[in-house]
Amino acid sequence: MATTLETLNPFATAQSQIARAVERLGLSSQVYEMLKEPQRVLSVAVPVRMDSGRLQTFQGFRAQHTDVIGPGKGGVRFHPAVNIDEVKALAIWMTFKCAVLGLPYGGAKGGVVCDPSLLSEGEMERLARGYMRAISPMVGPDLDIPAPDVNTSAKIMGYMLDEYRRLHARNAPGVITGKPLVLGGSPGRPGATGRGCAIVVREAASRIGLPLKGAKVAVQGFGNVGSHTAQQLQDLGCRIVGVTDVRGGAYDPLGLDLDALSRHTEAHGTVQGLPGAQEITSAQLFALDVDILVPAALENQITASAALSIRAKIVAEAANGPTTPQAAALLSERGILVIPDILASAGGVTVSYFEWVQNTMNFYWSEAEVNEKLERMMVSAFEEIWTMSSEYATSLREAAYLAGVRRLAGAMAARGWLE
Numbered sequence: 001m002a003t004t005l006e007t008l009n010p011f012a013t014a015q016s017q018i019a020r021a022v023e024r025l026g027l028s029s030q031v032y033e034m035l036k037e038p039q040r041v042l043s044v045a046v047p048v049r050m051d052s053g054r055l056q057t058f059q060g061f062r063a064q065h066t067d068v069i070g071p072g073k074g075g076v077r078f079h080p081a082v083n084i085d086e087v088k089a090l091a092i093w094m095t096f097k098c099a100v101l102g103l104p105y106g107g108a109k110g111g112v113v114c115d116p117s118l119l120s121e122g123e124m125e126r127l128a129r130g131y132m133r134a135i136s137p138m139v140g141p142d143l144d145i146p147a148p149d150v151n152t153s154a155k156i157m158g159y160m161l162d163e164y165r166r167l168h169a170r171n172a173p174g175v176i177t178g179k180p181l182v183l184g185g186s187p188g189r190p191g192a193t194g195r196g197c198a199i200v201v202r203e204a205a206s207r208i209g210l211p212l213k214g215a216k217v218a219v220q221g222f223g224n225v226g227s228h229t230a231q232q233l234q235d236l237g238c239r240i241v242g243v244t245d246v247r248g249g250a251y252d253p254l255g256l257d258l259d260a261l262s263r264h265t266e267a268h269g270t271v272q273g274l275p276g277a278q279e280i281t282s283a284q285l286f287a288l289d290v291d292i293l294v295p296a297a298l299e300n301q302i303t304a305s306a307a308l309s310i311r312a313k314i315v316a317e318a319a320n321g322p323t324t325p326q327a328a329a330l331l332s333e334r335g336i337l338v339i340p341d342i343l344a345s346a347g348g349v350t351v352s353y354f355e356w357v358q359n360t361m362n363f364y365w366s367e368a369e370v371n372e373k374l375e376r377m378m379v380s381a382f383e384e385i386w387t388m389s390s391e392y393a394t395s396l397r398e399a400a401y402l403a404g405v406r407r408l409a410g411a412m413a414a415r416g417w418l419e
């Protein structure tokens with residue numbers, strides 16, 4: 001049975017993606033040797049004074065994959081399932097996102113093992129500050145630039161930025177992106193991943209002749225990424241029929257009212273129990289009769305068995321690593337067009353790059369300017385990957401890795417790292 005053979009370790013998945021691309025491009029194995037492990041991984045213990053007065057130590061990590069193109073870039077997640085292999089994989093995927101979008105960064109990622117639903121506001125703030133103190137020797141505007149990820153927000157970035165300033169006694173807004181606007185954040189950053197995802201869905205749909213007007217969409221995850229992707233796709237004429245999160249789901253074949261859904265989520269912390277909608281699980285969501293499926297939650301959600309049940313024409317990976325390699329192969333065999341994570345979820349880091357650029361020049365753009373630049377960069381990355389996939393007669397995922405590895409190998413050669 002396929003499930004027993006599935007690769008569920010994201011680090012193993014990431015390594016095999018690189019190995020395949022290096023081989024397909026006929027490059028020296030040195031390229032793989034240089035990319036198979038992050039250059040630096042820091043494991044930290046973050047003691048936090050809890051509201052009860054008790055001291056509790058949280059484990060955290062920060063991985064920097066490669067600095068061959070530029071400083072490390074990538075988010076920090078707060079989640080109970082965070083572990084070192086996950087962080088290493090996420091750092092590698094950031095390298096490829098940046099390479100595919102042509103951003104002047106290498107990949108990095110951080111995480112803290114914790115359950116934010118059990119932490120008070122004050123505990124979250126102390127954890128964010130403690131984590132920044134712990135990783136501060138390896139971050140900086142030209143070194144490694146953290147950002148939000150699962151369960152971290154602009155507010156958390158604000159605390160981390162402030163802690164960095166206390167430690168270094170200087171204002172350095174470019175050390176972190178996804179900050180509050182008032183601290184040098186960029187307009188358009190909160191919705192950027194969702195906007196970027198909708199842009200590439202629009203491009204893919206036009207290539208396969210799928211009209212977006214009335215197209216049915218299912219979204220797994222209704223956090224920062226899922227909710228904005230749903231909104232953006234609705235603005236393009238799609239009908240969002242199903243949404244799930246960790247607690248449950250909401251389904252309405254006639255289309256969900258996204259405003260009501262956002263209000264409900266705000267009030268109850270979950271999409272579950274939306275009045276007038278049917279309950280639905282993620283397994284049922286994947287199998288819905290929809291045109292577009294957007295996994296916008298965590299890794300390994302689309303397993304081989306889920307892949308066999310999918311009826312969508314397009315799967316747009318707004319999450320990092322949502323599809324197991326076995327499921328990816330099945331989707332490709334079944335002719336389902338998958339827009340890979342390293343392209344479909346790259347809108348966030350692209351606007352993070354714009355934020356860092358604005359911080360560097362101390363001159364700020366309007367939201368319209370940011371969105372217009374994002375539109376251009378996403379469309380040109382999509383076009384490059386689309387063309388590459390037909391040149392190499394391969395999936396968009398493999399094409400994206402081919403484009404990424406080619407760029408990284410070029411930078412390694414230019415630095416004299418390869419024989």
Ligand code: GLU
Pocket residue numbers: 073074075076097145146147148149150177178320345346348349350352
């Ligand atoms: N956490 C986001 C990602 O996975 C954004 C990273 C960033 O903006 O640096 O792409």
